[in-house]
Amino acid sequence: MSRSARPVTVLSIIRDCLDALLHPSARYDALTRARHRAFMAPRLLGSLAAFAAFPIYLAMRGAPSAVEVAAFAWLIAPIMLSWFLSRTGRYEGAHVLSSLALAGLIMAVAITTGGIESFAAVWLIVVPLEAALSASRRVAAFASLLALSCAGILIFVGQLGWLPLDAPSAAERSLLMAFGVASATLYAAGLAFGAESLARTGVALLSREEERYRLLARNMSDVISRHRRNGAVQFISPAAEAMLGMPVAQLHGHGLFDRVHVADRPAYLTALSDAARGNVRSVEFRLRREPTGSERGQVDFIWVEMRCRPLDQDLGRQDIDRDVARETEVVAVMRDITDRKLSEQALDQARSAAEAADAAKTRFLATMSHELRTPLNAIIGFSDMIAQEQALMLGAAQRKEYAQLINDSGQHLLSVVNGILDMSKMESGNFEIASEPFAPRASLMHCCNLLALKARENGIDLVTDAPQDLPVMTGDPRAFKQIVLNLVANAIKFTERGGQVSVSAAVSGSHLTLRISDTGVGIAPDDLKRIGAPFFQAGKTYQRRHEGTGLGLSIVKSLVALHLGDLTVQSRLGEGTAVTVKLPLVYTSPQAKPADRMPAESKIATLTPVPRQEHHDQHHDQLQDQPALVKKSA
Numbered sequence: 001m002s003r004s005a006r007p008v009t010v011l012s013i014i015r016d017c018l019d020a021l022l023h024p025s026a027r028y029d030a031l032t033r034a035r036h037r038a039f040m041a042p043r044l045l046g047s048l049a050a051f052a053a054f055p056i057y058l059a060m061r062g063a064p065s066a067v068e069v070a071a072f073a074w075l076i077a078p079i080m081l082s083w084f085l086s087r088t089g090r091y092e093g094a095h096v097l098s099s100l101a102l103a104g105l106i107m108a109v110a111i112t113t114g115g116i117e118s119f120a121a122v123w124l125i126v127v128p129l130e131a132a133l134s135a136s137r138r139v140a141a142f143a144s145l146l147a148l149s150c151a152g153i154l155i156f157v158g159q160l161g162w163l164p165l166d167a168p169s170a171a172e173r174s175l176l177m178a179f180g181v182a183s184a185t186l187y188a189a190g191l192a193f194g195a196e197s198l199a200r201t202g203v204a205l206l207s208r209e210e211e212r213y214r215l216l217a218r219n220m221s222d223v224i225s226r227h228r229r230n231g232a233v234q235f236i237s238p239a240a241e242a243m244l245g246m247p248v249a250q251l252h253g254h255g256l257f258d259r260v261h262v263a264d265r266p267a268y269l270t271a272l273s274d275a276a277r278g279n280v281r282s283v284e285f286r287l288r289r290e291p292t293g294s295e296r297g298q299v300d301f302i303w304v305e306m307r308c309r310p311l312d313q314d315l316g317r318q319d320i321d322r323d324v325a326r327e328t329e330v331v332a333v334m335r336d337i338t339d340r341k342l343s344e345q346a347l348d349q350a351r352s353a354a355e356a357a358d359a360a361k362t363r364f365l366a367t368m369s370h371e372l373r374t375p376l377n378a379i380i381g382f383s384d385m386i387a388q389e390q391a392l393m394l395g396a397a398q399r400k401e402y403a404q405l406i407n408d409s410g411q412h413l414l415s416v417v418n419g420i421l422d423m424s425k426m427e428s429g430n431f432e433i434a435s436e437p438f439a440p441r442a443s444l445m446h447c448c449n450l451l452a453l454k455a456r457e458n459g460i461d462l463v464t465d466a467p468q469d470l471p472v473m474t475g476d477p478r479a480f481k482q483i484v485l486n487l488v489a490n491a492i493k494f495t496e497r498g499g500q501v502s503v504s505a506a507v508s509g510s511h512l513t514l515r516i517s518d519t520g521v522g523i524a525p526d527d528l529k530r531i532g533a534p535f536f537q538a539g540k541t542y543q544r545r546h547e548g549t550g551l552g553l554s555i556v557k558s559l560v561a562l563h564l565g566d567l568t569v570q571s572r573l574g575e576g577t578a579v580t581v582k583l584p585l586v587y588t589s590p591q592a593k594p595a596d597r598m599p600a601e602s603k604i605a606t607l608t609p610v611p612r613q614e615h616h617d618q619h620h621d622q623l624q625d626q627p628a629l630v631k632k633s634a
Helices: 010-021 030-061 066-074 076-088 091-112 121-134 137-160 170-219 239-244 262-276 313-317 338-387 396-428 440-457 477-493 552-562 612-625
Strands: 223-227 233-236 281-288 301-310 330-336 436-438 461-465 473-475 500-508 511-518 566-572 576-584 603-606 629-632
Touching: 010 030, 030 066, 030 076, 030 091, 030 121, 030 170, 066 076, 066 091, 076 091, 091 121, 091 137, 121 137, 121 170, 223 239, 239 281, 239 301, 239 330, 262 281, 262 301, 262 330, 301 338, 338 396, 436 440, 436 477, 440 461, 440 477, 440 500, 473 477, 473 576, 477 500, 477 511, 477 552, 477 576, 552 566, 552 576
Parallel strands: 461 500, 566 603
Antiparallel strands: 223 233, 223 330, 281 301, 301 330, 436 473, 461 629, 500 511, 511 576, 566 576
């Protein structure tokens, strides 16, 4: 046999029976349920007790009089009142009917037993006391007026002599008066205990609700705050301490406003002001947070989303057109959205990267259309002419010239394809450095000698400064030559006839420093930021004046990064460009995954070079002072 968690007692049985009689509207609110139960319980128990005592009264008293029968019959009224409350749920209406029933019973007894001097007249005090349990001012005022009216009627009837003449004796009167006072006192005591029980129930329920809201406020990650129209904080939940890393007491008043970012303060105050006018507003702003214990490290500001609304919307909507100084308070809910902002920022960066990749693809296709079709057309055209040499009557010199053009076009195609393949390897992390000792001066001079003819054809002075005592370095000689060839070729390509390209090498500490400078067209500041990106060619005015895929400096940047070196580009539009490369003399392969050896960001800055004539004179002086200087000119 299972045992219930709550022991079965008489009071629990009575409570269950009363709960079964309650109106459905009173079953879901604890305080309303307690009030209905307190109204019905004494009336049902009192009426049942009176009916149970009626046979005993008849046995002791004998045949009752008409008044006694009417009084006992009147005791059925509380049962009817309980039935009325159980059916309708109208608590105030039941109290009004109860006051009328009690006043009617008191009047009936008092008129037959001496009027205002009757023992029943003292019960008129109980009428407003009973109405006090309704917790309604209207019912209490009605019951008070009803009791005073009944007392006035009894006095008026007594003055007119309309009361019965058979008055009880003095002894009976004293006994009845003692009974009336005692019974009224006991009933009032019962009402007092009932009021105390209701008050205790209300306090318990209020404490329970406060504990519930306190639990929510303490454990919610969102911050709940209460503001004045000017933004002053009257209340803020403890979650603010975890969000901002400071005590809640310091946020009261204008403490929270002082931590709002200066640029976001107008939006913050506007949202609170609009909410005070009756509108629901949402605003995002930045709050300064103490960095101590921050989950994201040293973060000075966090992004917060605040939704605010008026605390009393009906009050806020009244008298809007009047200039009435009414302080409408605002309740706000704040939420940390820093992670969402970071995600949005990452999404924007990813979108920008995708757009840049799409633009790079477009530039690549546009560039390849020129770089591939031109030599392919030359190869096809001149090979067709050689195939038809008998019909065209080509001489040996023409065949040799056409073959040389075909070879040059093929070499150009091969260099383009090699550049694309090398760039692809570097971006995927599959380009391996074949480290071995080599002499950097010999490689540098070899590269400059290869490009000397091109510089001479373009009317450019190619000056190489390579000291004889450059030490042997460890690295990839093929990559070193590719770095020098790309940088020098670029400098020659973008230098006008009569200009100068200078190549120098020196040892600084444990690094070899290469500097390739020119007096060419230079690079605009906006383009300077994107130098080194694959397929990017700076400038619109000279972009199509020079051939190329835009991979040269990107390959150089990647090769320097793979050698754990540093690349610096300084330039000014129309005045020239200087590229500085620092490579370690002893290359040590990093113990990292290929993905970790991606090209590092180069240092790009704007250079203010000396005037072109002074630049030329400076190099002329170097030619006279340094015997290791080699000049390649037309």
